[in-house]
Amino acid sequence: MEGSHAESGNFSSGTSVIEVSELCNRFGTHVVHQNLGLDLRQGEILGIVGGSGTGKTVLLRSIVGLHKPSSGQIRVFGQDLERLSARKRSEIEQRFGVLFQGGALFTSLNLQENIAVPLIEHAGLSRPEAEELGRMKLALTGLPPEAALKYPSELSGGMVKRAGLARALALDPEILFLDEPTAGLDPIGAAAFDRLIVTLRDALGLTVFLVTHDLDTLYATCDRVAVLSQKRVLVADTLATVADTQDEWIQDYFKGPRGRAASYAHLAQSKQRSQE
Numbered sequence: 520m521e522g523s524h525a526e527s528g529n530f531s532s533g534t535s536v537i538e539v540s541e542l543c544n545r546f547g548t549h550v551v552h553q554n555l556g557l558d559l560r561q562g563e564i565l566g567i568v569g570g571s572g573t574g575k576t577v578l579l580r581s582i583v584g585l586h587k588p589s590s591g592q593i594r595v596f597g598q599d600l601e602r603l604s605a606r607k608r609s610e611i612e613q614r615f616g617v618l619f620q621g622g623a624l625f626t627s628l629n630l631q632e633n634i635a636v637p638l639i640e641h642a643g644l645s646r647p648e649a650e651e652l653g654r655m656k657l658a659l660t661g662l663p664p665e666a667a668l669k670y671p672s673e674l675s676g677g678m679v680k681r682a683g684l685a686r687a688l689a690l691d692p693e694i695l696f697l698d699e700p701t702a703g704l705d706p707i708g709a710a711a712f713d714r715l716i717v718t719l720r721d722a723l724g725l726t727v728f729l730v731t732h733d734l735d736t737l738y739a740t741c742d743r744v745a746v747l748s749q750k751r752v753l754v755a756d757t758l759a760t761v762a763d764t765q766d767e768w769i770q771d772y773f774k775g776p777r778g779r780a781a782s783y784a785h786l787a788q789s790k791q792r793s794q795e
């Protein structure tokens with residue numbers, strides 16, 4: 520199989536910025552994670568895949584501090600989140616940018632106001648400064664200047680995603696968490712968004728934790744892929760290695776019709792790039 524984006528030369532330095540070990544999450548008697556281990560390496564784009572309900576979003580929420588795990592350890596930038604004071608934890612969480620499914624924008628605020636909110640709250644900027652910076656973040660995600668004064672209801676799905684991304688980038692995060700960023704986008708919009716993620720990672724030196732079902736996104740963006748199955752991370756490696764792992768879900772996912780189509784499309788694009 521043709522290699523992933525990793526083999527184009529954009530790979531991480533190897534230092535772990537997040538280390539999850541023996542993570543357990545249960546809701547009543549429903550065990551979602553049991554002794555889950557995973558690391559996120561500086562500079563990489565790590566894709567998180569798995570069947571519906573395997574706990575991808577719960578894992579993301581556990582790391583960013585929106586869900587308290589039942590047990591286990593999460594170290595971020597070498598620090599155990601559980602042992603930190605609320606103030607230190609909040610400092611670390613400000614080094615995260617999160618794009619939730621649906622964009623999670625305030626519907627009553629226009630885009631520049633939406634992005635100004637975290638800048639006023641956490642960076643202490645005045646409203647005009649925050650809105651000015653908001654317009655710059657919107658431009659960074661490829662939105663035209665006139666989008667700044669639009670309300671979320673006036674935007675296409677792709678523009679909402681870009682605006683959500685601009686807000687996630689408001690505080691210049693080091694780690695970007697994306698929960699199904701291309702869900703609901705048409706294939707052209709999704710491909711453009713994939714390119715944007717890679718461009719931003721390269722330009723801003725971000726590390727990206729990317730939950731997705733989208734095989735094309737995996738091929739276009741990810742250095743490594745982690746598969747959630749059987750309540751844990753079954754394998755976390757390059758796409759080529761993961762796709763060859765002997766596991767029923769993995770084989771259905773990567774070698775089924777959609778997986779093969781994504782792989783062939785990636786192969787064709789790689790060939791075209793090498794001829795240019």
Ligand SMILES: Nc1ncnc2c1ncn2[C@@H]1O[C@H](COP(=O)(O)OP(=O)(O)OP(=O)(O)O)[C@@H](O)[C@H]1O
Pocket residue numbers: 546551569570571572573574575576577578
């Ligand atoms: N607050 C909660 N209370 C009870 N159960 C929950 C809660 N949050 C998540 N769950 C359950 O945990 C499991 C994992 O949910 P999660 O949303 O992380 O799955 P996922 O892998 O992201 O799924 P999908 O791919 O469908 O988005 C699901 O069975 C879900 O119902």
